[in-house]
Structure formats: structure tokens, C-alpha cells
Amino acid sequence: MASVGERRDRGRRLPDVTSPADIPATTAPGPLVVRTTGVDLAGSSMLDLLPDPLTGQAPVTWLRRDEGLVGWGVAAVLRTSGTARFRDADKWWSEVSARAEVHDAVNEPGTGLVAFGSFGFADEPGSSVLVVPQVVVGRRGDRAWVTTVGADLPDLTPAPAPAAPVGVTFADGSLSGEHWMSVVADAVARINAGELEKVVLARSLIATATEPVDVRWPLRQLARDYSMCWTFNVDGLFGATPEMLVRRERGLVTSRVLAGTIRRTGDEERDAALAGTLARSSKDLEEHEYAVRSVADALEPHCSSMNVPEVPFVLHLPNVMHLATDVAGVVHDAATVSSLQLAEALHPSAAVGGTPTARAVELIAAIEGMDRGRYAGPVGWIDAAGDGEWGIALRSAEIEGSTVRLFAGCGIVADSDPESELAESQAKLVPVRDALSD
Numbered sequence: 001m002a003s004v005g006e007r008r009d010r011g012r013r014l015p016d017v018t019s020p021a022d023i024p025a026t027t028a029p030g031p032l033v034v035r036t037t038g039v040d041l042a043g044s045s046m047l048d049l050l051p052d053p054l055t056g057q058a059p060v061t062w063l064r065r066d067e068g069l070v071g072w073g074v075a076a077v078l079r080t081s082g083t084a085r086f087r088d089a090d091k092w093w094s095e096v097s098a099r100a101e102v103h104d105a106v107n108e109p110g111t112g113l114v115a116f117g118s119f120g121f122a123d124e125p126g127s128s129v130l131v132v133p134q135v136v137v138g139r140r141g142d143r144a145w146v147t148t149v150g151a152d153l154p155d156l157t158p159a160p161a162p163a164a165p166v167g168v169t170f171a172d173g174s175l176s177g178e179h180w181m182s183v184v185a186d187a188v189a190r191i192n193a194g195e196l197e198k199v200v201l202a203r204s205l206i207a208t209a210t211e212p213v214d215v216r217w218p219l220r221q222l223a224r225d226y227s228m229c230w231t232f233n234v235d236g237l238f239g240a241t242p243e244m245l246v247r248r249e250r251g252l253v254t255s256r257v258l259a260g261t262i263r264r265t266g267d268e269e270r271d272a273a274l275a276g277t278l279a280r281s282s283k284d285l286e287e288h289e290y291a292v293r294s295v296a297d298a299l300e301p302h303c304s305s306m307n308v309p310e311v312p313f314v315l316h317l318p319n320v321m322h323l324a325t326d327v328a329g330v331v332h333d334a335a336t337v338s339s340l341q342l343a344e345a346l347h348p349s350a351a352v353g354g355t356p357t358a359r360a361v362e363l364i365a366a367i368e369g370m371d372r373g374r375y376a377g378p379v380g381w382i383d384a385a386g387d388g389e390w391g392i393a394l395r396s397a398e399i400e401g402s403t404v405r406l407f408a409g410c411g412i413v414a415d416s417d418p419e420s421e422l423a424e425s426q427a428k429l430v431p432v433r434d435a436l437s438d
């Protein structure tokens with residue numbers, strides 16, 4: 001396990017990370033004292049409760065349709081990296097939760113001790129974080145609660161509204177559009193030469209504001225405009241993902257697999273016709289099938305029964321439509337395998353890596369021209385029983401002061417056309433791009 005003030009990277013020592021979100025380096029906590037009590041949040045929106053990040057309270061978020069969890073403050077944190085990042089985090093989490101003294105008056109998934117996590121996409125450098133906030137506020141249906149970890153009960157009145165980002169300009173990140181298209185063409189040639197079947201290639205865009213960006217602004221916009229997605233923020237990585245890598249709750253496991261995309265036009269009739277085209281597109285169905293297979297194969301050893309629909313449905317988002325499949329199963333090893341271990345087993349699925357996985361991941365590192373950081377890695381939360389939700393950090397960006405790095409990627413298969421893939425990547429950048437304006 002990584003220790004205080006040190007991150008491991010194949011034996012090399014790396015300097016500590018100074019986090020944009022004020023989450024410090026690894027802490028080795030004594031027994032945590034955790035209290036969950038029911039509260040009445042009435043009509044207030046969960047995001048309104050988040051304190052100003054400038055107060056150094058490191059806001060974290062996992063919300064869909066204003067249900068889920070928000071938190072702030074740091075009671076304990078693990079930073080880790082490299083191939084062992086999931087194992088390090090899982091071991092640390094079982095030790096921290098075994099030692100904790102928990103008084104839980106609510107007993108719902110997400111009550112008691114919880115940690116938020118965000119994991120690096122690639123093994124190298126693979127910088128990852130798991131953090132236990134001092135305060136977590138949760139809502140599920142008509143129940144709401146607050147959990148404190150070694151902290152007093154907070155004042156749950158809405159914080160003053162965040163200001164919009166100022167003077168934002170956008171520039172190419174890793175590669176220009178032209179250059180990225182040539183990389184896509186190279187991948188298509190390799191696929192046609194039989195090197196691999198599918199690879200997901202991503203690009204980035206850099207937004208620069210004239211003042212530090214308050215993450216609560218884009219979070220509010222994303223939660224409002226993409227309410228069917230999971231709006232997340234962990235240690236400066238934020239976004240609204242439509243893709244659930246794995247959710248485990250009381251012995252049931254589910255995964256929402258997406259792959260195969262078509263852009264929306266804004267015209268309802270035309271979009272309905274496009275949805276039909278997507279559902280019949282052999283290129284997209286093939287790309288989708290790879291992704292579903294990779295998830296079903298990884299979950300199978302953990303399940304006593306599974307449901308893998310044969311035909312995908314079309315998920316409508318405001319910017320794009322995706323082929324989607326909800327895989328479900330009954331797990332037989334919940335007592336010994338946590339949701340984080342399941343996330344490790346599933347990552348990277350063919351929706352963000354490719355097929356075969358090892359070859360695709362190698363090719364991404366060789367030709368994509370950037371470090372993905374935590375983009376396309378698992379992001380979510382885990383409780384003391386090991387249940388939790390881990391989404392794939394898509395439609396996301398990393399914030400550092402007044403700079404925001406946005407990411408988007410596309411599945412490349414034999415029939416992919418570089419120009420259409422560039423347009424698709426632009427459509428996938430829209431949610432965060434729009435969220436940075438007022």
C-alpha cells in the first residue's frame with residue numbers, strides 16, 4: 001500500500017501531488033467515528049449545500065436526478081498509482097472500515113462510512129484517489145441523511161451561489177483535430193490489417209478562464225441539463241457520465257454499457273429517424289457487441305445468474321444518442337469481493353479501451369498522444385459493506401485553478417471514418433463545454 005507522503009510508480013518515488021481540490025496526500029487515520037442521522041432536506045437541491053471550494057473543503061459529488069451523495073472536508077485519504085492502485089485502495093478501505101466506529105440510524109445504501117474514489121485510466125502513471133469526507137449528505141427517494149466523520153453536524157442551509165467562469169477561451173489540447181484524424185486513420189489501417197478489432201481513441205481540449213473556476217458552477221449546469229447522467233466530482237475531476245461501469249447493492253449487480261453513437265440534430269422527427277438508423281447500423285452494433293461482451297465476461301465469474309439483453313436500446317441524451325445495454329446479475333461473492341474489486345475486473349471495458357483489451361490499451365498509449373489521467377477510469381463511491389456505484393469518468397474534465405482540461409473519445413472499428421469520429425468527439429465535448437458558460 002502507498003504510504004504517507006509517497007506515491008509508488010514502478011519503484012520510483014514521485015513527488016506529492018498538490019491537489020487542485022485541496023485533498024491532501026495520503027493520511028493514515030486512527031479509528032474514524034461515524035454518525036448517520038436522518039434529516040429533512042425539504043426542497044433544497046443537494047448541490048446548493050456544497051461549500052465554496054476556496055474554503056479548502058474539497059467538495060465531492062455523485063448525483064443523478066438530485067439523488068445520491070455530496071460531501072466535503074477530508075477525514076482520511078489514500079493516494080496511490082500504478083498497476084496495484086485498485087488493490088491498494090481496496091485494502092486501505094477494508095482496513096479503514098474495519099476500524100471505524102459507526103452509529104448509523106438510517107441503514108440505507110450510502111449511509112454510514114463511505115468513500116469517494118477516482119482511478120487513473122492507465123496503469124502508468126495511474127494516479128488515483130480514495131477519500132472519506134468529513135460530511136456526507138445523501139438523498140434516496142424521500143429519505144435524506146447526513147453522515148459526519150469526526151465532525152460536528154453541519155449547518156445544512158444552502159451556500160451562496162457560485163459565480164460563472166470568467167473569460168473562458170478554448171484551445172486544442174493534446175492534438176489538433178487534423179492530427180487526431182490522422183491517428184484515427186492509422187488505427188483504422190491497423191484494424192483492417194488484423195492487429196486488433198476495436199480501439200477507443202480520445203482527445204482533449206483546454207479551457208482557460210481569467211480567474212479560478214468554481215467547480216460548483218459546471219456541476220449545477222451538468223446536473224440540470226444532463227439529469228439522466230451521474231454528475232460527479234472527485235478531487236478536481238468532474239463531469240456527467242451516462243455510463244455505469246458497475247453498481248452493486250445488496251447482492252445485485254448492474255452495469256449500463258454504452259457504445260455506438262449518433263449526434264442529435266435538435267429536430268425531434270429527424271432525431272427519431274436517426275435513432276432508428278443507429279439501432280440498425282452494423283458498424284455501431286458491432287462496436288456495441290464488443291463492449292457488452294467485455295462486461296458480461298468480466299462479471300460472469302462473480303454471478304450466480306445474469307441477464308444480458310440480446311438487443312440494445314437507444315439512450316437519448318441532449319447532445320448524442322447511444323446504443324445501450326443494461327446488464328444485471330446476482331452476485332455470489334459479495335462477502336469477499338467489493339464493488340471496487342468488480343470495477344477493477346471490468347476496467348477498461350471495450351467501451352473505453354477496445355478489443356482485445358491488452359492490445360487496445362497498448363495502442364492507446366502508443367498513438368493517442370496524451371495521458372488520459374483519470375478520464376475514462378472508474379469514478380464513484382463505496383460503503384463499508386463494499387456496495388457502491390462506479391461510473392466511467394466520461395463527458396468529464398480535470399480542473400486546476402483557472403485551467404480546465406476536457407476529454408472525449410470514440411470507439412474506432414474497421415469502418416470508422418476519421419472526419420465523423422472528430423465530429424462525434426466534438427459532440428461529446430459539448431456537455432462540459434456548455435457547462436463552463438453562463
Ligand SMILES: C=C(O[C@@H]1C=C(C(=O)O)C=C[C@H]1O)C(=O)O
Binds near residue numbers: 200202
Ligand atoms: C469514450 C467515450 O464514450 C464512449 C464511447 C462511445 C462510442 O464510441 O460510441 C459511446 C459511449 C462511451 O462508451 C467518451 O465519451 O469520451
